[in-house]
Each structure stands twice: as C-alpha cells, then as structure tokens.
Amino acid sequence: MSGNMNLTLKVWRQKNDKTRGKFVTYQANGISSDMSFLEMLDVVNEDLVRKGEDPIHFDHDCREGICGMCSLHINGRPHGPKQGTTTCQLHMRSFHDGQTIVIEPWRAAAFPVIKDLAVDRSAFDRIQQAGGYINVNTGGVPDANGIPIPKIVADEAFESATCIGCGACVAACKNASAMLFVSAKISQYALLPQGQTERYSRAQAMVAQMDAEGFGSCTNTGACEAECPVGIKLTNIARMNREYLGAKILKQVEPH
Amino acid sequence: MLDSKVPAGPLAEKWSKHKFNLKLVNPANKRKYTIIVVGTGLAGSSAAASLAELGYNVKAFCYQDSPRRAHSIAAQGGINAAKNYQNDGDSVFRLFYDTVKGGDYRSREANVHRLAEVSVNIIDQCVAQGVPFAREYGGLLDNRSFGGAQVSRTFYARGQTGQQLLLGAYSALNRQINKGTVKMYNRHEMLDLVTIDGHARGIITRDMVTGAIESHEGHAVLLCTGGYGNVFFLSTNAMGCNVTAAWRAHKRGALFANPCYTQIHPTCIPVTGDHQSKLTLMSESLRNDGRVWVPKTVELAQKLRKGELKIADIKEQDRDYYLERKYPSFGNLVPRDVASRNAKEVVDEGRGVGASGIAVFLDFEDAIKRLGEDTVRAKYGNLFDMYYQITDENPYKQPMRIYPAVHYTMGGVWVDYNLMTTVPGLYALGECNFSDHGANRLGASALMQGLADGYFVIPYTVGDYLAGLGFAPVDKNHPNFEITRTEVEKRVRKLLSLKGSKTVDDIHKKLGHIMWEYCGMARNEAGLTKAKGLIQELRREFWNDVTVLGENEEMNQSLEKAGRVADFLELGELMVDDALNRRESCGGHFREESQTEEGEAKRNDEDFSYVAAWEYKGEDQPEVLHKEALVFENVKLTQRSYK
Numbered sequence A: 001m002s003g004n005m006n007l008t009l010k011v012w013r014q015k016n017d018k019t020r021g022k023f024v025t026y027q028a029n030g031i032s033s034d035m036s037f038l039e040m041l042d043v044v045n046e047d048l049v050r051k052g053e054d055p056i057h058f059d060h061d062c063r064e065g066i067c068g069m070c071s072l073h074i075n076g077r078p079h080g081p082k083q084g085t086t087t088c089q090l091h092m093r094s095f096h097d098g099q100t101i102v103i104e105p106w107r108a109a110a111f112p113v114i115k116d117l118a119v120d121r122s123a124f125d126r127i128q129q130a131g132g133y134i135n136v137n138t139g140g141v142p143d144a145n146g147i148p149i150p151k152i153v154a155d156e157a158f159e160s161a162t163c164i165g166c167g168a169c170v171a172a173c174k175n176a177s178a179m180l181f182v183s184a185k186i187s188q189y190a191l192l193p194q195g196q197t198e199r200y201s202r203a204q205a206m207v208a209q210m211d212a213e214g215f216g217s218c219t220n221t222g223a224c225e226a227e228c229p230v231g232i233k234l235t236n237i238a239r240m241n242r243e244y245l246g247a248k249i250l251k252q253v254e255p256h
Numbered sequence B: 001m002l003d004s005k006v007p008a009g010p011l012a013e014k015w016s017k018h019k020f021n022l023k024l025v026n027p028a029n030k031r032k033y034t035i036i037v038v039g040t041g042l043a044g045s046s047a048a049a050s051l052a053e054l055g056y057n058v059k060a061f062c063y064q065d066s067p068r069r070a071h072s073i074a075a076q077g078g079i080n081a082a083k084n085y086q087n088d089g090d091s092v093f094r095l096f097y098d099t100v101k102g103g104d105y106r107s108r109e110a111n112v113h114r115l116a117e118v119s120v121n122i123i124d125q126c127v128a129q130g131v132p133f134a135r136e137y138g139g140l141l142d143n144r145s146f147g148g149a150q151v152s153r154t155f156y157a158r159g160q161t162g163q164q165l166l167l168g169a170y171s172a173l174n175r176q177i178n179k180g181t182v183k184m185y186n187r188h189e190m191l192d193l194v195t196i197d198g199h200a201r202g203i204i205t206r207d208m209v210t211g212a213i214e215s216h217e218g219h220a221v222l223l224c225t226g227g228y229g230n231v232f233f234l235s236t237n238a239m240g241c242n243v244t245a246a247w248r249a250h251k252r253g254a255l256f257a258n259p260c261y262t263q264i265h266p267t268c269i270p271v272t273g274d275h276q277s278k279l280t281l282m283s284e285s286l287r288n289d290g291r292v293w294v295p296k297t298v299e300l301a302q303k304l305r306k307g308e309l310k311i312a313d314i315k316e317q318d319r320d321y322y323l324e325r326k327y328p329s330f331g332n333l334v335p336r337d338v339a340s341r342n343a344k345e346v347v348d349e350g351r352g353v354g355a356s357g358i359a360v361f362l363d364f365e366d367a368i369k370r371l372g373e374d375t376v377r378a379k380y381g382n383l384f385d386m387y388y389q390i391t392d393e394n395p396y397k398q399p400m401r402i403y404p405a406v407h408y409t410m411g412g413v414w415v416d417y418n419l420m421t422t423v424p425g426l427y428a429l430g431e432c433n434f435s436d437h438g439a440n441r442l443g444a445s446a447l448m449q450g451l452a453d454g455y456f457v458i459p460y461t462v463g464d465y466l467a468g469l470g471f472a473p474v475d476k477n478h479p480n481f482e483i484t485r486t487e488v489e490k491r492v493r494k495l496l497s498l499k500g501s502k503t504v505d506d507i508h509k510k511l512g513h514i515m516w517e518y519c520g521m522a523r524n525e526a527g528l529t530k531a532k533g534l535i536q537e538l539r540r541e542f543w544n545d546v547t548v549l550g551e552n553e554e555m556n557q558s559l560e561k562a563g564r565v566a567d568f569l570e571l572g573e574l575m576v577d578d579a580l581n582r583r584e585s586c587g588g589h590f591r592e593e594s595q596t597e598e599g600e601a602k603r604n605d606e607d608f609s610y611v612a613a614w615e616y617k618g619e620d621q622p623e624v625l626h627k628e629a630l631v632f633e634n635v636k637l638t639q640r641s642y643k
Helices: A037-050 A122-131 A151-159 A168-172 A179-191 A192-214 A223-227 A236-250 B013-022 B042-054 B094-104 B109-128 B163-180 B246-251 B284-288 B298-308 B322-326 B336-348 B363-372 B375-391 B446-466 B478-498 B504-520 B524-546 B557-581
Strands: A005-011 A022-031 A102-103 A113-115 B032-039 B057-060 B182-185 B188-196 B201-207 B212-219 B222-223 B262-268 B290-294 B360-363 B400-409 B426-428 B610-615 B624-629
Touching: A005 B262, A022 A037, A102 B032, A122 A192, A122 B163, A151 A179, A151 B163, A168 A223, A179 A192, A179 A223, A179 A236, A192 A236, A236 B504, B013 B094, B013 B109, B032 B042, B032 B478, B042 B057, B042 B182, B042 B446, B057 B188, B094 B109, B109 B163, B109 B446, B163 B182, B163 B446, B188 B212, B188 B246, B188 B478, B188 B557, B201 B222, B201 B478, B222 B246, B222 B446, B246 B426, B246 B557, B246 B624, B262 B284, B262 B336, B284 B375, B290 B336, B322 B336, B336 B400, B336 B504, B363 B375, B375 B610, B426 B446, B426 B504, B478 B557, B504 B524, B504 B557, B524 B557, B557 B610
Parallel strands: A005 A102, B032 B057, B032 B222, B057 B182, B222 B426
Antiparallel strands: A005 A022, B188 B201, B201 B212, B262 B400, B290 B360, B360 B400, B610 B624
C-alpha cells in the first residue's frame, strides 16, 4: 500500500573515509505515513537499485529501537524530530507532504564516516573494553539472592544500564562529548554493590580511554540528555565526575 | 551416523558424570589452542568470554558494528531458572518437564534436563556481573509467570531482559578483549567453513568495510549465529539475521535438523503494506489482561473494514471471543501455537479486522474498567506506547490489532550432547542448534538456552575434543584454506555479475510469501508440494534476473543481502521437504491432515518420534534424511489439551 506523501530528501553521500562527501537530492514519492523512516529509505533505495544506482548506505538492524545500530541526523537532530525514539521507530507521520528532509551521518571526529550515513563507532567499544565490566569469571560466584540490593538502587542502576550505545549524545553535543554514554556505564556499576571494589579504577580507565579517542569535553548544555532516545539522565555525568574526583583524591591508580 | 552421545545412567546424574568423564586440557596447554566463535549474541559472547577466561585463544566475529548489537538484545520478557525462590514448588525436574511438554515431546530429554540444571547458575552469574534484574522491596530478586508453566520462575529486567543479559555477556567479552585473550572482528561475515581431513579448522570471512576475503584458522569453530526466521522476509528478527554461516557449514557436512519447526508468535503488530520491512512483537504478557475477539459474522467484519461501522457499534453479543469460547479453561492464555492458528482460522473465514482484514482485536476495555487505566498503564505502559507509536492508534481507547508473525526457529544445526555437529570440531550453540526446544519453545527459554550453552556447557565439552588433538597449530598453509577462499571469491564475483531486472528484496519478498502461505501456520501435502516447485523456480529467477550493484572492495549492502537471500532460497526448500516428510502435527508444525476432530494438532508418536536430520548431497541433489530416535524414559507422552 503506497501513500500520498511526496518528499524531497537531501542525503549525505560519501564513498568512504578518504573521499569528500556531498549532499545529493532525491525525490521520495508515494510515501505512506505508516512507514517508518527507514522503510521510507528502503523505498528510495529500491528505486535507486532499479535504476542501477548505488543505494544509500545506513546502519540499522533490530528496527525495534533497542540494538542501537541505527543513527542518522535528520533535519539537524539525532534520530529526528520526535523525542524519545530511535530513527527506526520514527514514523513518517512525523513529517508532512512536500517537506524537505536533510539526512546526515553522526558528525564527530571520533566517529569517522565509513560510507554515506554509516559511521565507525568502535571508539565506544574500546571505552567499554577499558573498564566497563566487573572482574568476575564464569562460575564460582555467590547465589544471586546472596547479594540483596534495595529496589530503589536496582531501579536506578537499571535506568543507567538501559543505554543502547547509539551515539546520539555525541552527535547532539557541540563538543562531540561522549560523557553521557561513559557515565551511564560508570553509574550502573557505581550504584550496585557488585561494582564497588573497582569503582575508582574503572572511572579512571574509562575516562582515560574516552579522552584518548578524541571525544570533546562536557560543558553542561544538556543537548545529549534532550536527544537521548532512551532517556539517560544528565545526573549520570555528575555521578561520573564524583567518581573520577574520588579516584583522584584517593589516588587509586591501580590498573583496571 | 547420528550418535547423540547421551551418557548412560539416571537422568539427574548424566551431566555430572559426563563432566567428570570429559577429558581436560592442562591450564598451561590451553593457550596452544585457538577457538573461533561466530556470532556474539548471548551464546557467542558468553562462550567467547568463558573460553578466554579458561586460557584459550579466542577469535570472535560479528556482522554488526559492535558485539553488543546482536539480536538477543531485543528479547523482552525474561529468562527462566529453577531457583524456586518463590517457594511455589519449582524444581529442576519441573522446569525440565515443562520444557519437554511445551516442546510437544520432540526434544532430547538429556539436553533439556542439563539446561534446567544449569539454569540456576546463569542467574547467579548474571547478578555477579551487575545485571540489574527486577527486585522486591526487600532487595531480593523478583519473578513473574510465563506461558506453559504453573510456577513463577521467570527473572526479568523490565521489558528489556535480553538487552541487560546481552550487555552483561558483552561486558565479560570486553574484559577478555582488553586482556588480549579475545581478538574481536566486528563487521565481519562468515561466508564458509574450512575443513581439513573432515575436521573444522577455520572459516572464511568477508570484511564488510573493505571487502577483504580472509581465512582464519582455529582448532575448533563455534557457530552462535541465531535462527533463520528471516527466510519468511517478514519476522520479528533483526534485518541482518541470516542463515549463511549455518547453511555454509551444512554444505560442508553438518546435518541440519528439524528445519520445519518454526515458532509463529500470536501477538505482533500486523502488516500495513508492501513497504513493511519487519514485524514488531507485543509481549505475550498482554494476553493476561487483553481479550481476543473478532466480529461474529463476515458481514459485520466487512462493514467494519469498510468503515461503515465503528468498533463501538459492534454489540457485545456480536463479538466472538473465540479463544475463550473454544478453550474455556485456558482462554486467552493458550500456548503460542494454538493462539496463532486460531487467529489465522478466523481471518481465513473473512472475519478479520483492520483495513487489510488480516488482524484480530486484542481488547483491554474490560481490563481498564476492572483495574483502572493507571494500573493498566503501570503494567503495560511501554508496550502501549510502542503500539501507539507504530500504528498511531491509542490502545487505551480502542482495541489493539494483532496478528501472528514468525519469531523463532526451533530447528537448526544438529548437535550431539556435547553440542558438536556432525563435523568434528564444529559446534553449534543457542538458537543456531536444534536441541532443546523440540517443536515449540516456551517463553523465556531462549535466553536461558543461549547462556547455558555459552557459559556452562561448551567450556566443558570443547576441551574433550581439543585434548585429543595434540598441540600442533593449525597449518594455515594447508591448501584447503586457499581452495575454500577461492570458492568464496568466485561466488562473490558471480553475485556481483548479476545484472537483471529484479532487486534482491523483490525475490526475498516472493520467497517470504511462498513460505508464509504454504509452510507457515498450517501446512498440507498439496501446498507444500506446490511450494517446492515455486521455490525452485524462484531460485532460478534469482540467479537469472536479480541485480546486485557495486563492487566487492567497499561497504556493499546490496552484495550482503544477495548472499544471504541466495542461501535462504536453498534453506526454504529444505524446510518444505522436512514439512512434507513429517506427516504429523506437533508444536509449531501443523499438518492439516493430522488433526483431532476438534481441529487441534495431533501427534503421531509411533511414526514420528524422531529428530529429522538432513544431509547435503550436492547442488540440486535431494538431501538425505537421517533419523535420531527420541527416547522418553522420564516423561509420559500425552496429547496436549487446553480445553
């Protein structure tokens, strides 16, 4: 069932990280308001393939708003105009007939473009690898109910743990800071009893890797929180700063 | 040919005894072995991390841009474990029993019992990793109930249990990557298996950024690559989920078991049009309070669809709450396969709702009257919001429209008790294998199986194989690496040479229609026979008239899709063969010829109490069926009834 919206798309096309990119204009006609934004791009891509033109490359996978693989800067906003959703959950009824839509990749030095709208977010993985875990091996752990955790603490830790690692916070930030992302993981473990043993070394290791990756600093404008599709709060950053400061004061510099 | 290697002795002692009898690799010698892990969902991440902790060298691969994105992340409901924290009569044996019964007596007893045994360790492990499970006010873990069980044994983290469990396994994996014991390859797709003297010794991958076709050698290869639901084009799977790794292994000698067992989940948001790219699940938990209905007559349904009537105009006595009518004791909470088949039945009669007529109502009006909107919001708020976002219809004001969708595949690569396939050194874990769910998987059991295989089974069983190998590194100059790599390159070049008039999606959608129509919720001899011909024809159309753009040496999503669909076109035919062979109904496999007088699924234990494992015999050759007899010593086989 096709629809009746006709749109003009200005899409960032870039062959790879070694070539310069540019905006290319496409018409997307007969779009239904029931389509998701990515399904609208599917329609455009099918047309391009039929014409023998290279389809627009973008990252996506689960299309349920949870894997964090989709990205896209849409009309100047990460994940588009609707608050609290990922691009894959954004539907075309958030747009109107005749509208021009500008689609860009995440823009950040630490997220180089791979092709068109797909960027390399492996910096996020490396930050997690630096310390985003609790040092336990498989087996030999206490019974799950041997570690009681107040519900309020568990719920707060869950709120931080719900980050999907999409990178919208970095894309929204004028400094391309990754502090919301990093602080969410640091907070989750800092809140939970299981994370106490290594809380300071973890904060130091993750912050050091974040800096090494070339992300910018935080100037508390809060754009990250406003654009986060899953509602990660700015208070995580405050907590991370406390953890980091605590580590400095206590001079805990053991390797993580 | 099929030796399940199930150890002798009483059921409850099999795994402990077997663990003792398995050969060990000395800690200092483990570093002499390399293990390849393909896929980083729950099974893959947990296996890679656990094996690296033991001292093995691990190479892990995923097609996504990060291991954290594997589709395990999308699981909503929860994970079962026989903890009996609720003091409600749960036990390892009860979880075992429920799972075998839920699978309609088509799974292997010993594997399922082991799964139930290690389920308790999984919860401990995840909590130690910092997974924020839901808790009671006293600080202890909370549980809820799920379909097919009369106890509360499901642990959960709001509606995002899969996400939290995967991020836990991902953190364990990251720890090993940081230590250098796991080398991680993101955006890499396995395109073939390399065997030497019949043993798995490596894989061929394509770097999805540069296009480089590379060989990787290892002493063992673990396939943790998930299910094949995307053969239907539309499913609740992620867009990238595919069968390629498993299918390539199948063509190198791994038998493929029970491919026709697919789970069609009853409560998904219906298709809105041809543009639809995937389907979204609405959690099974909604059936606790939602009532399923359609108009009583075709005339009323037609008027509703045309907009001549509003939903509110349909009087109570003109509504058919068909599940409550047909199954008074289970009502709206019948198992997934029964709920799905009944929805199809009323839609086929012409009583479906929505513009397309391919949907039924899931109505919360009574629940809202009884409990109040706030309580309903507290229980299901995030699901209602998701529904509203996708359909633009407010489920607090009007009933949801739902319809079944492909969700999970119980079939998969055949494995023995050690999770080894018929190719020595090649293992299959998680949804990728066939072993634990029989013909129907119970809710909250997929997460359990993925983590059981990865954390607590493979670390023991892989050592038994490696200990018999000697310490020599795999010869990466063996000609088979070059031969297989060349074959992969040739195949890639062939795909890129296709310049027809159809897109890959055109063909994939057609395949999906064939599978859904003839090998979906209900199957019969004539339909399946027709489907076999249609698939063969479609495969020819693909190789003659599809178009694949671009070149290999770049990110090329056209090429990626084409390779996956080519494999689905072969798998689809095997699914149909398997469905044709199994002239009985069981679990998710409903053969119309085999039903009770009331139209329920009817098993034939005498003739079909076996695992159907298929052997590949070459291009366009019929596959050969091997049977592994299923022996039930601890449960009594009965016909399921939910009346």
